[in-house]
Each structure stands twice: as C-alpha cells, then as structure tokens.
Amino acid sequence: GLAGMAMFMDPANAMNLVWAFVGFGVSLAVSFVGSVILFRDDVILEAEEVLAESTGEPAETFSQAFAPAELSAPVSGDCVALDTVKDEVFASGIMGKGTAFQWDGDTVYAPCSGKVAMVANTGHAIGFVAEGGQEILIHVGLDTVALEGKGFTPLKKAGETVSKGEAVLKVDRDYMKSRNVDLTTPMVITNAAQFQVEPMNVGSCVKAGQDIVLVCA
Template identity: 45%
Template sequence: MFEMFKKKKDNDLYAPVTGETIKLENVPDKMFADKLMGDGIAFKFDGNMVCAPCDGEISMIANTLHAFGITAENGVEILVHIGLDTVNLKGNGFKAITKAGKKVKKGTPIIEIDKDIMKQNNVNLITPMIITNCNNFNIDIEKGDMHVIAGESRVIYFR
C-alpha cells in the first residue's frame, strides 16, 4: 500500500569516464569480449579520472588500483576495470581517491591515473564496465559508438 511513497531507485548507469563507447564484444581481451565476468560496455578515454557510474557503495578497490567495484542502491554489482592488462603495473600510475566501504554519488572521482606512466608503459586504456550480477536484472545497453561524459551520459538502464 505504501509502495508509492518509497523513493524510487535510479536504474541508470552512467559513463565512469569521458570518451567514446565501445561494444564489449569489440574489446581486445577475451575475458571481457566473451562476457565471462558479465555484460556491460567499454570506453576509450583520454582523461585521468575514473568516476562512480551510479550512487552506491564502493565494494572493493583492487590492491593494484586498476579496478574497483560498486554496489548500486538496488543491488546491481558493477566492476570498472581501468585499461587492459593494467594489473601488471602493480598500482604504479594509479591513485585511489576514496576507499572501499564509502558511499558515493554518480560522478564521484574514485581513481586518478597518471597519463605519463600509462604512455611510458604502452597501456591500452580501454576501460570495461561490467555488471557482474547481470543475470539478476534485465539490462539495456546503449548501442553503437558515442561520445560520453563521466557521470552525465547514461549508458546502461536496468530493471
């Protein structure tokens, strides 16, 4: 009876970076392209800040700072993996802005990258964003390549 008074949860995921979208199937890493970790979208980006794609709680930040997880208010679990094979940098070139357990709003900076270190190491900065529990939701992913702005451009809708 009181359902209409409950605050509606945001069912959108926004770009964690400013740049261009890429279909997950086109990511040059089979783990992501074959959707072994879940479904999602990827981004080519040129900036230095990776942000929260939604309101939620940071569930983990990898020890090597190359990835973080966030759990949305309605239970969607998202993994943002910064670049490909970046685990090999062992944290070099990454700076955590927040920590696991913190509640954040969409667009909140999470990880800052050092572009010079990325260039020196020939890092491919394609950044997949995966819904790891995608089987629990119906998701709609924006199709085609488009320019996106971190924290502003909706790229996935789930219900």
C-alpha cells in the same frame, strides 16, 4: 594427464590409446563446463565480503534487493561494444554484461550512487554496489594488473558511500603512455543474470557522470 598417455599404448589393442584420449577429452570438457558455471572471480567475492562487513548484513542480501538503475559513464570518451574489447574475459561476457570506453582524461567517476565494494590492491579496478543492487566492476585498462599499482591513485576506499559522478580514481596518463598501456576500460554488471542490461550510446562519445551508458531493469 597428457604426459601419461604413453602408458595406454598396447600393441594388442590399438583402441586402448584411442579411448584414453577420449577420456582425456571428456575430463577437460567436464572441468571446463563446471568452471564456467561455478566460477566467481575473487573481485566479486571480495566485494561481497567487504559490503557484508561494512553493513553487518549477509552478503546475499545485496544480490536480492533489486531496483532499476541507470548507470552513467565513468569516463569521458568513446563508448564501445564490450565484445570489441581485446580481452576475452570481458569480450565473451564471462565477467558480466556491460560496455567499454576508449577515453581521454585522467579521472574515473562513480557510475552510480551506492557503496564502493572493493578497490583492487593494484588500483586498476574498482567495484560498486548500486542502490538498486547492481554489482558493478570498472576495470581500467587491459593487463594493467601487471603494473602493480603504478600509475593509479584510488580516491575512495572499500565500504565508503559514493554519489553518481563523484571522482573515485586518478590515472597517470603520462606513465601509461610511457608504458604503451591500452587504457580501454570495460564496465560490467557482474550479477547481470538478475537484470535485463541494455547498453546505451554505444558508438557515441560520452561525458563522464552525465551520459547514460547502461540501463538495468
């Protein structure tokens, strides 16, 4: 650890401290790379567990039965590139490939037909598994987990079936404005490594339930 570096100071061997810092750097790099490769967010894991419980099938089957899918806009507003989102977790693509929305209104709609895989306890995020096997996460707003559920009213529960364009979440716009909340909403395919994901209509104003914003093949 960094706090223990002083113990490596040796007047007779100045390189001892240098090599201690080298070892410290290597340990940081190895742990970081390992985390990037092996990390799976609790949101994704919970989605798989809920689906397995609701259908009686092992979770692995949901990431194996793939088919092409066209995902519609979950909200009405401007469709923007994911890498412009002011949240490095989404902008860097760690959570998956996708797009984001700067939108109006107060309702979030299902981007596909399939199952609701999870609804965050704080109501700010909802996950789906499309009929084609795509695992989709919609995260409403940035840092909205800190609201502890205030301003969000989920309309669906985990395990329920859903049709494309069906309302799944209500947002209290007045409350969000009073808290100066950034409601930029990323939508990502968390198992995107299994697909070719092509964002559509980026830079355009889209309409919820109608405009195609992601094509997964």
